[in-house]
Amino acid sequence: MEQKRVVSIQDISCFGKCSLTVALPIISAMGVETAIIPTAVLSTHTGGFTGFTFTDLSDDIPAIEKHWLSLGLKFDAVYTGYLGSIKQIEMIENFFDCFDALKVVDPVMADHGKLYTGFTVEYAKRMAKMCGKADIILPNITEACLMTDTEYVDSGYDKSYIDGLIQKLAKLGAKKVCITGVSYKPEELGVVLFDTITKKTTEYYSKRIDAQYHGTGDCFASSFVGAVMNGKTMYESIKIAAEFTAECIDKTVGDKQHWYGVKFENCLGDLIKML
Numbered sequence: 001m002e003q004k005r006v007v008s009i010q011d012i013s014c015f016g017k018c019s020l021t022v023a024l025p026i027i028s029a030m031g032v033e034t035a036i037i038p039t040a041v042l043s044t045h046t047g048g049f050t051g052f053t054f055t056d057l058s059d060d061i062p063a064i065e066k067h068w069l070s071l072g073l074k075f076d077a078v079y080t081g082y083l084g085s086i087k088q089i090e091m092i093e094n095f096f097d098c099f100d101a102l103k104v105v106d107p108v109m110a111d112h113g114k115l116y117t118g119f120t121v122e123y124a125k126r127m128a129k130m131c132g133k134a135d136i137i138l139p140n141i142t143e144a145c146l147m148t149d150t151e152y153v154d155s156g157y158d159k160s161y162i163d164g165l166i167q168k169l170a171k172l173g174a175k176k177v178c179i180t181g182v183s184y185k186p187e188e189l190g191v192v193l194f195d196t197i198t199k200k201t202t203e204y205y206s207k208r209i210d211a212q213y214h215g216t217g218d219c220f221a222s223s224f225v226g227a228v229m230n231g232k233t234m235y236e237s238i239k240i241a242a243e244f245t246a247e248c249i250d251k252t253v254g255d256k257q258h259w260y261g262v263k264f265e266n267c268l269g270d271l272i273k274m275l
C-alpha cells in the first residue's frame with residue numbers, strides 16, 4: 001500500500017510534550033510519513049511553566065513552502081495546531097492554497113474558558129476565518145465559543161448548547177466540524193462531529209478521568225489524523241483518538257512528577273493495535 005504523507009505545522013515546545021513532539025511520534029507510529037514545519041521554538045510549553053523562551057520562525061514558513069513547491073512535493077494531509085501569530089495564520093492560508101491536501105485545523109488557543117498565554121480575541125476571530133478554509137476543524141468548547149461569539153459554559157450544558165455551537169461553526173465554512181471535550185454525564189467525555197455536507201452527526205464518548213493535562217488535545221488531533229490517513233471512517237477515527245487520549249491520561253494520573261503532559265509513549269502500542 002502506498003504510504004500516506006502528512007505535514008504538521010505547529011510549534012516545537014522543547015520540553016513538555018505537546019504540539020510537534022507529540023504529533024511526530026504519534027503519526028509516524030501509525031505508519032504515516034510525517035513532515036513538519038515548526039512555527040516557533042519554545043523551551044517549554046506555556047501551560048504551567050514560567051520564563052520560557054520563544055523564538056518565532058515565521059520567516060521560514062514562506063521559504064520552506066517555496067522550496068517544497070520547487071521540489072514538487074505532495075501531501076495527503078496538512079494538519080495545523082498551535083500557531084504563534086496572525087501573520088502565521090495568513091502564511092498557512094497561503095500554504096493551503098498551494099498544496100492540494102486534506103486540511104485539518106486544530107485551532108489551538110484556549111481551554112477551560114480562557115485563552116492561552118499570548119493569544120488575543122483578535123487572534124480567535126482571525127482563526128475562525130482560517131477554519132472556514134479547512135476540511136475538518138477540531139476545536140474544544142472554549143475555542144468554539146471564542147470563534148463564534150458564544151458564552152462559554154463550563155459544565156451542565158445540554159445537547160442544544162453543543163448543537164448551537166456546531167451550527168455556528170458550520171457557518172464558518174469548514175466541511176466537517178468536530179467539537180472535543182464534550183461531557184453530558186460526569187463519567188463520560190467525548191467528541192461530536194458534524195458533517196456539513198451530509199448533515200450527519202457522529203458522536204463518541206469514552207470514560208472520563210478526573211485529571212487535566214496539557215497536550216491531550218494534540219494527542220487527540222494527531223491520532224485522529226493518523227487514523228483518517230489509515231482509511232478509517234470518521235466514527236472509527238474519533239473512537240480511536242478518544243480511546244487513545246483517555247488511555248494516555250489513565251497512564252499518567254498518579255505520577256505527580258509528570259504534571260506537564262501525558263505519558264503517551266506507553267500507549268503507542270495499543271494505538272497501533274486499534275488500526
Ligand code: PXL
Binds near residue numbers: 011045116
Ligand atoms: O498543547 C497546546 C500547546 C501547544 N504549544 C504550546 C502551548 C500549548 C498549550 O498550552 O503552550 C506552546
